[in-house]
Each structure stands twice: as structure tokens, then as C-alpha cells.
Amino acid sequence: xxxxxxxxxxxxxxxxxxxxxxxxxxxxxxxxxxxxxxxxxxxxxxxxxxxxxxxxxxxxxxxxxxxxxxxxxxxxxxxxxxxxxxxxxxxxxxxxxxxxxxxxxxxxxxxxxxxxxxxxxxxxxxxxxxxxxxxxxxxxxxxxxxxxxxxxxxxxxxxxxxxxxxxxxxxxxxxxxxxxxxxxxxxxxxxxxxxxxxxxxxx
Numbered sequence: 287x288x289x290x291x292x293x294x295x296x297x298x299x300x301x302x303x304x305x306x307x308x309x310x311x312x313x314x315x316x317x318x319x320x321x322x323x324x325x326x327x328x329x330x331x332x333x334x335x336x337x338x339x340x341x342x343x344x345x346x347x348x349x350x351x352x353x354x355x356x357x358x359x360x361x362x363x364x365x366x367x368x369x370x371x372x373x374x375x376x377x378x379x380x381x382x383x384x385x386x387x388x389x390x391x392x393x394x395x396x397x398x399x400x401x402x403x404x405x406x407x408x409x410x411x412x413x414x415x416x417x418x419x420x421x422x423x424x425x426x427x428x429x430x431x432x433x434x435x436x437x438x439x440x441x442x443x444x445x446x447x448x449x450x451x452x453x454x455x456x457x458x459x460x461x462x463x464x465x466x467x468x469x470x471x472x473x474x475x476x477x478x479x480x481x482x483x484x485x486x487x488x489x
Contacts, residue, residue, distance in 0.1 A: 289314035290345040292332050294321045295488035298395055298451035299354035300342040304487055306358050306446050308480045310367045318488075354450075355383040355391075358443040368443045375437055382436050382444035390426070393419035394451045398458035419458065423465045430467035434474060441478065449475050453484055 291307060291314055293300025307314045319332055325339040335350040336343045344351045346364070351357050362369035362379070370379055397415040400407040426448065429436060436444040452472060455462050462469050475481060 287313070287315040288347055290317060291315070292317050292319050292336065292343040292345075293341045293488060294319050295485060297321065297341050297488075298454065298484065299391075301453075301484040301488055302354045302446055302450040303342040303344060303357045303361075305450075305481070306361050306368065306443060308482065308487065309446070309478055310361065310365045311480065312361070312365060316488075355387055355443075355447055358447055359383060362443045368441060368446065370437055370440070370442050375442070378437055379442050379444045382442075383447055386444075386447045390419070390422040390448055390451070393422050394455065394458050394460070397460075398451065398454055401459055402457055416459075419460060423460070423462075423468055426471075427465040427467045430471045435471070441475065445471075445475060 289307065289312060291300075291304055293304060293316065295318065304314075304316060306312075317332075319328060319341050321328075321341060325333070328336075328339070332343065333339070335345060337350070337352050340352070342352070342354055342357060344357045344360070346360070351360050359380070370376055393415055397412065397419050400412060400415065433439075435441045436448065449472060451458075452462070452468070453476075462472070476483075
């Protein structure tokens with residue numbers, strides 16, 4: 287198989303990578319990794335290709351790619367799908383990928399992780415993550431009040447990156463009804479041919 291993806295069903299970063307493969311109808315093999323295992327006990331084949339010991343990892347013709355946004359960008363360039371229309375769009379895609387990695391890709395996933403798996407998280411940490419998540423959603427709601435997708439009328443890997451953990455917003459104790467434009471955008475993404483919910487796609 288030309289493409290092999292290592293991931294985990296609870297990892298939104300893994301979901302983003304597999305969603306891109308699915309939406310672009312790219313044939314691939316998916317290999318789940320138990321991330322509850324210590325890193326040195328994970329499959330040897332995974333340890334050999336995972337530079338940081340994390341999921342996701344994409345193998346493309348034997349070359350390993352890590353970090354979800356780098357994987358998305360590689361696939362967009364490789365398939366020339368979900369990459370935008372021209373060089374200006376390509377630059378804007380990269381801007382949004384960097385924004386996601388610093389903003390909503392930190393706030394919502396970590397808030398979800400603490401609420402689900404670290405019950406003794408200090409309240410001030412939860413408050414900080416929640417405030418950051420709400421600010422990020424405010425930013426996105428403003429964007430989607432003006433355009434259908436982040437770059438306008440067409441979806442790109444910027445949208446795939448930013449949506450990853452928002453399909454689990456309830457697990458972060460976030461009610462998205464406070465951000466109707468974000469809700470509408472997620473609905474448009476879920477209407478794309480081939481879209482599946484994280485737990486359905488990553489099972």
C-alpha cells in the first residue's frame with residue numbers, strides 16, 4: 287500500500303489526517319496504535335517511523351511524515367486537492383495551519399483531555415484552557431460570519447485542521463450553540479462526500 291497511516295481513535299490529530307485521506311479518496315491502510323501503552327512498548331514498526339513517538343504518522347512510499355498539519359500540507363500538495371486555487375491561497379492555508387497549531391489546536395484538545403482523563407486538574411488550569419478555547423471559537427465565529435469556509439467558498443486543509451477536535455466539543459464541555467456560524471461551518475464540512483464522525487472513521 288502506497289499510503290499507511292498510524293493513528294488512534296481518540297486523537298483528533300489522527301482524525302484530521304485520515305479525514306484528508308478519505309475526502310481525497312486516497313487509498314490507504316490504517317493501523318491503530320494504542321497510545322495508552324508506554325512509548326517503548328508500542329509496535330516496533332511504529333517506533334521506527336514515529337520521530338517523536340506520537341500519532342499520527344503517515345508513510346508515503348516508505349517516507350515518514352509526522353505532525354498532523356505537516357501531513358495535511360503534504361497531502362494537499364501531493365494530491366492538489368483541498369489546497370486552494372493559487373499561490374495566495376496556499377499562503378493563507380499555511381497561515382491557518384500555524385494559527386490552529388498555536389490556538390484552537392491547543393485549547394480545545396487540552397481542555398477535553400483534562401476533563402476526560404485528568405480529573406484532578408487544577409481549576410485555574412481548566413479556567414485558562416476554557417477562556418482560551420472560547421476566545422478561539424469567537425475568532426472562528428467571526429470568520430464564518432463572513433465566509434463559508436476559511437478561504438471563502440471552497441474547503442481546504444485549513445478547515446480540516448481547525449475542525450478536528452470540534453466534533454468532540456461536548457467532551458470539552460463546550461456548547462457550540464453559542465457560536466452559530468461555527469456550527470453551520472461544521473455542518474458544511476460534515477456534508478462533504480466521504481465525511482465521517484471521528485469515532486466512525488477511526489474505529
